[in-house]
Amino acid sequence: MxxxxxxxxxxxxxxxxxxxxxxxxxxxxxxxxxxxSRVLEVAxxxxxxxxxxxxxxxxxxDNQYLVSARGTGQxxxxxxxxxxxxxxxxxRTRQHWVxxxxxxxxxxxxxxxxxxxxxxxVGVFFEGVSADSSDDELRxxxxxxxxxxxxxxx
Numbered sequence: 001m002x003x004x005x006x007x008x009x010x011x012x013x014x015x016x017x018x019x020x021x022x023x024x025x026x027x028x029x030x031x032x033x034x035x036x037s038r039v040l041e042v043a044x045x046x047x048x049x050x051x052x053x054x055x056x057x058x059x060x061x062d063n064q065y066l067v068s069a070r071g072t073g074q075x076x077x078x079x080x081x082x083x084x085x086x087x088x089x090x091x092r093t094r095q096h097w098v099x100x101x102x103x104x105x106x107x108x109x110x111x112x113x114x115x116x117x118x119x120x121x122v123g124v125f126f127e128g129v130s131a132d133s134s135d136d137e138l139r140x141x142x143x144x145x146x147x148x149x150x151x152x153x154x
Contacts, residue, residue, distance in 0.1 A: 036117070038088040040066070045081035056121075057088060060113045064150040066099065067114045069122035076146045085153065096153035104142035108135040111145060 040055045053075045058065040068076050079086055084099040102110065115123065116131040123130065129141045 038090050040075055040079075041087040041089055041094075042075060042078045042085070043082050045078050051075065051078055052089075055088075056114075056118055058110065058114050058117065060110060064097075065110050065114070066148045066150065067110065068146045069114075069118075069125040071125075071144050072146060079148065084148070088150075097150040098153050099148035099150055102147045102149060104139055107142040107145070107147050108138035110147050111138045111141065 036057050036059070037054050038057045039052050041050050041052050043049070044051045051074070055066055055075070058067060066079075079099050080101070084097075084101075086097050086099055088095045088097060111126075111129075112131050112133075115126060115129070119131060126141060126145070129137055133141075
């Protein structure tokens, strides 16, 4: 579901973009998952060329989710434009998924689990909201953090 949410994005700094993300991508492509990392591959919305970015895959209640801690970035826009079609890579394993965007009312339990798991890495992007925040506080933060439920592509 493509929501009419504000376009908010916090671009990664130089270190994250040029060192950390590249290191995590290299490890993940080598088959080493760093705290649940995968490499997201999705068609670019303008070029159609594959775009790759490291993401954290969240498992919760037998479901898989992608959360954009930084907001509506390029990968989010590309997933929306691709109709939710994406691949997640870990080493030589490629999994085909269809992503469905959650509504803000559906996000609180996913955001809570995400913050519980990756608080140290992403907490700064949630501006005072934490895993211990109320559902109302998490719901209010929802428009700034796109969340996608993943289902295996048929």
